[in-house]
Amino acid sequence: MRIRRLSEGTVNRIAAGEVIERPASVVKELVENAVDAGAKSIDVTVLAGGRSLIQVVDDGHGMTADDLRIAVERHATSKLTDDDLVRIDTLGFRGEALPSIGAISRLTITSRWQGDDEAHEIRIEGGRQSHVRPAARVTGTSIDVRDLFHAVPARLKFLKSERAEMIEVASIMRRLSMAYPAIAFTLTGDGRRILDLPINSAQGRLADVMGKEFMDNAVPVDHRRDTIRLEGHAGLPTFSRGQTNMQFVFVNGRPVRDKQLTGAIRGAYADFLMRGRHPAAALFLTCPPDGVDVNVHPTKAEVRFRNAQHVRGLVVSGLRAALAVAGHRASSTVGRDTVDAFRRHRPMRPVFAERAAGYAMQAPTPSGFAEPAAEFAGGDGISADVQTTDETATTEDHFDKPLGAARTQFHENYILAQTRDGIVIVDQHAAHERLVYERMKEARARDSIATQPLLVPEVIELDPVSVERLAAAAEDLATSGLVLEAFGPASIVVREVPALIAGIEIADLVKNLADELESVGQATSLDERMDHVLATMACYGSVRSGRRLKPDEMNQLLRDMEATPHSGQCNHGRPTYVELKLSDIERLFGRK
């Protein structure tokens, strides 16, 4: 076989293979173009999951007849003014999308340049373009992509069901729309309106896309370091998910799925979530265009930062700071779930309901709970559960606190507290464990780390790449108490270990560290291991369930929780308290 130059058509089809993986990729490219064209409203119509038609209509600045002709050529773009690829401030820049799409479908572009008095149209079928013809259209661009992949039957076979492709299209649009609240988006699939996102505030758009529940259970993030800024909303740890599908990260308005950034998010939440739970978050990272290289991935899902450690540090500290502000807040869904659980049980278990009714008749109506909140303000609605009478004076002060005044303890583990507008149930063991843990961590950060140098240094054999990575990270590790150095090309010698974890299997730890350095670029498991030891000690060092607490002790615990960051969840990510609003309780009894 002689070497020959590939034809333009083949080149485009190969490029299409990279850029256009499925209908959703077409939508992504075209919507990004519309965004770059300064559109205020973008309407997408999809038929048969994108196989028969994808139509994107925008009201951006449009294109002239000459633009049209050149736009469909390979490597033609209006967006890149700087040939060094250093300052990229548009979503697209590669000049690949239109010719790639044209190579594998029947593409029609109709556009009218702002200020022109007529529109033009160009068609491409299987890579062959027609002449530019006059057409009718207001300012903006419409693009029709019909019979996608008809030119590459192989790809057609790999498409999923229409429904699955449709879902993917919708999720790509959702993601893009989060970054551009000032643009209205609609998506119509087979005649049905799937998305309708009017122009909104940034927050309003987040609520539209991620749901109100997310916004209710998220804390705003706004953190700036030098020229980089992190904004957005981070979900509370108790509002965690089993998957990462509620994590959205944007770099300069570009949705990315970057391992380093997701690793940073994981790191920021490491203390609050069990393994296998993932936080929900929508984060927008803004940095100067020359600080980030977006030209590393054909669909730009990954980016590379000039100073990756710096960015990681920013994300971690930004999130931690935001979560610390949230302090003891636990997710509101916890309370709602509780109410729902009550309600679900009733129709299903009539016996239980009857019995409950029996109790209700016997028990004297507790006036405090029966009457609306106004009564509490007066103070005489307070039930008599607090054992000591001289309590009442101070109880008033406790009332105004977020977690309220402790009323009683039941089942020797749960504290019932009353607030102005509801009740709070606290798991005393989980809550106190978290308090002790936070205190220990604070002490660990404050004190210098004691290390145990090894009498017989441990030599661990590893692959040369890992050795190099570990050796490069040696200085960081040493600050956490692990002293190691390269020992020949394929082994590491460990000379000192943190005294806190002196008895552990060092080889396992070092191997984990090497893996982490590879996958997330940062070794976290050393600190995690130490935190784990602290967490275990905290568990033993805290008030167990079954211990009777006096009213003063209970109130003190509530006040400590309010003052301690991250006290809304225990070390395993479970909530430490549940709040029931009076309105929820009234709903339970059918009063509202």
Next chain:
Amino acid sequence: MRVTIERAALLKALNHVQSVVERRNTIPILSNVLLQASAGAIKLTATDLDLEIIESVPADVAQDGATTVPAHMMYDIVRKLPDGSQLEIEQGPDEGRLAIFTGRSRFSLQALPPEDFPDLASGDLSHQFVMPAAQLKLLIDRTRFAISTEETRYYLNGIYLHDVTSDDEKILRAVATDGHRLAQAQLPCPDGAAGMPGIIVPRKTVLELIKLLEDVEEDVEVGLSASKIRFTLSQLVLTSKLIDGTFPDYERVIPQGNDKNMQVDTRLFAQAVDRVSTISSEKGRAVKLNISGERMVLSVNNPDSGSAEEEISVSFDGEPIDIGFNSRYLLDIAGQFKNDEATFLLADPGSPTIIRDAEDSSTLYVLMPMRV
């Protein structure tokens, strides 16, 4: 099989062998003890495939035979029987059962065929020697606290037993280390042990052996090869596989140039360490020693709870030094000393320190300081 035996004798032997048997086994017969009756004695065998104990007890054997029954259950039964009872152990025509009668109690235990019981003891032993139980006990007792439990460095999970020649004298030496500290004990080499291979005796074997040696006064026969070791104590034989690995070159970590010599009263020192470390938290356990001239100040500082200080008098010939140790390690070592005075040989706060019993040249401990 039909045997009559006194409870106390059987209980003692069962107690010895049952402790080898693991609580949970994937191979059912490993939960069992092998009973073999012949020639006026009953022989009990138990194993975990690495370690085997065989003990013979005199008994009135009416009919020879062999079977296996669950070891822990049999032990519990015999233990609960009244003192002084005579047990009749009988295997009826049904081979799947073993019956035990005494007084008004009768038990019938599920048995497994004796042929299936694994045999560990075969194999040649290249070196044989005899040493007093007290000496063997000393070698083990002085070193076993330093055995590592770290699974990745499995070759540290035992006591390294080997012979060395020092000043033309043949010596049998035991060494154990967990990477933080090292313990060494030695004795003149018994006849027959010279030229033995260096072997690593596993932790479990060491612990079993120590239990068995508790009330033994007479000599112990030791036989070993590169893969096995066997201890014979009158009626009892313990055979164990060895750890297949290379013990690190421990002599390199024993410092030779430590020239600062400190003498301290062992008991006072241990008590002081124990007292001041009350303050230290679970996580650190560091105790700082400030040694200068005639005095040593032990101090512990724990930001969570406070600090402690105690002064004791020592004799020290070097420049003042500040050095930190894990208090538990210090107590472990001090606990080994039988005499009044301990000797510390120090170099600097970052280097290994040698600690010895001042009047006992057979043992030596090396401890790595902490950085605090």
